[in-house]
Each structure stands twice: as structure tokens, then as C-alpha cells.
Amino acid sequence: MQTDIHDAHNGFGTIRVYPDKTPIYHQGDSATRIFRVNSGVVMTFRLLEDSRRQITGFCTEGEFFGLSPHGDHMDGAVTVTSAGIQSVSISALETDAGLRAQIMNHSFRKIEDTQNLMMTLTKTSSEARVAAFLVMLADRRLRRQGPNADGLEVSLPMSRLDIADYLGLSRETVSRRLNELKSLGLIGLPDTHTAQINRFDGLRRCAGMMAA
């Protein structure tokens, strides 16, 4: 029996690997499947008429995306890096109680995450937002790796513009604030797509709240 990726199953429907910058689905497409990131990074985003963009999330291993209330996707999804993605037909929700519970749990968490993001975007300075972004990535990595906080390197596979569209800033401001955090000694930037966390506590404090 050949292992056609379209037919490969491991308890959550078909599995497939996509190269980076590949659209998984488009905003407005009818939603027939539910997706889960197996490896790599996927970002979801919403577009406005005038081509403005809000990135609604960066999904990594284990996270679901593509959940839609009615027929249509309210966001689009694209791989940031090469990514392994599992998917299952939406109809599986009706039969599989375990999956349903998992999705429900994920939905609640998603609401919380979205509200957290909203708080960050509306109540904090550009510096705090960039710091919060780095803290989020670092936390995510720490959850999977050991708790060696300081000295940790996190990868930033997305472009500055992607970060900007996630944080509601301009790409210039993202650049400025990153270099500001660097000159404060909180982080290092060995190369454009890597950040080194020097003082995690300081970064957290920065993310929490910062008047100026």
C-alpha cells in the first residue's frame, strides 16, 4: 500500500507538507475542513477592502486553525515556513465527541488569546507590543523545551511587515523598537530572523506596561 499523503491518516484525517508562503485557504472560501499544524509555522490573517491586513495569529505545532462558524472562512491562512499540516473534514465534528471537545476547548482559548491580543494592541506602547511578541514566541518555545529562559534564541521566520501587521504597527516602527530593545541589552539580534533573549524578566516587564 502506497503512502499517498492525501490518504495518510493518523487519527486526524489527511496529512500534507507545504512549502513556505503557500496559501492553505483564502478568506471567503467555503470551510470544509479543520486544520492542525503538525510542524512549522502558519499564519492566519484578515484583509480589509483597501488591502490593509491584520494577522490574527501565528500557529505552531499542535494548534488548530480554519475553524469557521458558518460556511465561509473569515480569515485566510498561509504557511510562513515549510509546514506539515493535518486536516479533517468538518463533518467529523458530528461523529467524533473527542474531537468536538478538543475544538471547543480550543475555541475558548482562542477567544482568550484574541482578547489578549486586542488588549495588547489597544492599551500598550509600540515598545511593549514588540516585547510582548518576543515574550510570546519565547514562552511558546519554553513550553516545548527546557526552562532555560535567558540566552534562549527564538527564530523570527516571518518578515518585519508580518510582525507589523500582527502588532498593528508599521514595519519601520517594528524595526526601530527591535533595535531599541537590543541597545537596552534585553535582546540580541544575531541576524534578521533570530532574536536572542538576554534578560527575559526585563523583556516581560517591558511587555507588561510601559508608559514611554
Add this chain to the structure above:
Amino acid sequence: MQTDIHDAHNGFGTIRVYPDKTPIYHQGDSATRIFRVNSGVVMTFRLLEDSRRQITGFCTEGEFFGLSPHGDHMDGAVTVTSAGIQSVSISALETDAGLRAQIMNHSFRKIEDTQNLMMTLTKTSSEARVAAFLVMLADRRLRRQGPNADGLEVSLPMSRLDIADYLGLSRETVSRRLNELKSLGLIGLPDTHTAQINRFDGLRRCAGMMAA
């Protein structure tokens, strides 16, 4: 048999009427019940350490609130006006499939609403936000009443500060933009807590996008 409000049932647990400005639950409380607005207006909000506040929603007739992923409420809830509120134990989710479906549907819609709010807060001018807020209230009313768009009066039971904390603005800016929309002829303000929609299309256009 006496109709103790605590024991009154109509298919969705107990019913109770609260006066205005009454807390229903507090942020951080353990979540044991799910709520549904029967009449009146309830607002949910999240607080930050330094007493900043983000209002996450104004709930009216038929809307659920108080859904929490884990044990604790991630937001607080207060009545804006006098309000009739139904509630049911969270354990009913396990037994009642219909309720579960309803809640699930609501959760998806909530994610969408929250993302929409986020778009509004991060991508639009203060004028557009205030216009969008009025459009939302008007739409909500139109869904229940006839489709006589223009001339419609919507009530603003919440304070200017509440609106500001919903839209991520200062109370002064809310005030300024409301009066601006008034002098543009799009709305009328017969009194502080009432807005009259004069040109609904214009208001929509304003809400959609506005450079200046």
C-alpha cells in the same frame, strides 16, 4: 407553588432580574454558570493591573456571556441597564447536546466578533470607530425591528467612558467624534443617551474606512 426566581426554569436554568450597574460576576471568579441576556444590556470587560479597562462586549437580548475555558472567568460582567438574565450550571453542557451546539455556535461567532473589534480598534481612525459603534447598535436594533434604516433612534445607555473603553479611545475623543458626526449631519443627538441615525449609508461609509 411559589415562583422563586432562583427556581424558575424555562429551558435555560434560573432567571433573575438585576438593577443597572450590578456586577454579575468578577474577573477571576470561578466560572460555574453560563449566562444569557433575556432583556436589557450587560457589558463584559477585562481589567489590567493599572486599572485600565477594555470592554469586550455589550450583550443584548439572546446573547450569551460568561463562557470560560478553564475554571476562572477571564472577564467581569456588569449590567448597564436593568436586565433579565438567565443562567444555567456549566455542567448542563455535558448532558444537553442542544445547548452544547448553541454554545459552540456562539463561541465561533464570538471569535469573529472579537476579531472584527480588533480590526476596528487597530486599523481605523477614531471617527470610523465611533461610527462603527453606532452602526453596530443600529444593526442590532434593525435585526429585531423593521428595516426602516434612516431616522432610527438608538439608545446609548452606557456612559461615554464605557464607549471609550470599548473603542480604545479617551472619553474626550468619543465626545468630539460624536459631535463631529452630528455636525456632518449623519446623526442627531437629541439627548446624551440617544443617537438618531439620519444617514445610515453615510455612517456605514464612515465606519468602513476614513483616512482623515
Add this chain to the structure above:
DNA sequence: CGACAAATTGATGTCAGTCAAGCCTCGTGG
């Protein structure tokens, strides 16, 4: 190695926040 895209850096403008003062409304008590 060369060309194009992305990122940085600098200069300037603008929108909304803050501070401060005045107004209007409503409830209270004389």
C-alpha cells in the same frame, strides 16, 4: 557577483491623548 527585495535609519507630519476649564443635568435639601 550582481540585482532585487527587505530592513534600517532619518526627517517630518498628524491624530489622538492629556491636562485644564467650563457647562449641563439631575438629585438633594433648604
Add this chain to the structure above:
DNA sequence: CCACGAGGCTTGACTGACATCAATTTGTCG
């Protein structure tokens, strides 16, 4: 019935943070 007071709303002047525009520099991929 009216005077007073308190809280919420409005209006104005000023400030500041981030966007925008523009020019380099750096990075990447053929």
C-alpha cells in the same frame, strides 16, 4: 420651588507617539 452641589459631558490648548515619506544599507537568491 429654587439653590446648590456633584458627576458626567463638552470644549480648547498643547504634547507626544507613531505613521509616512524618503534615502541608504543589508540580505538573499539567481
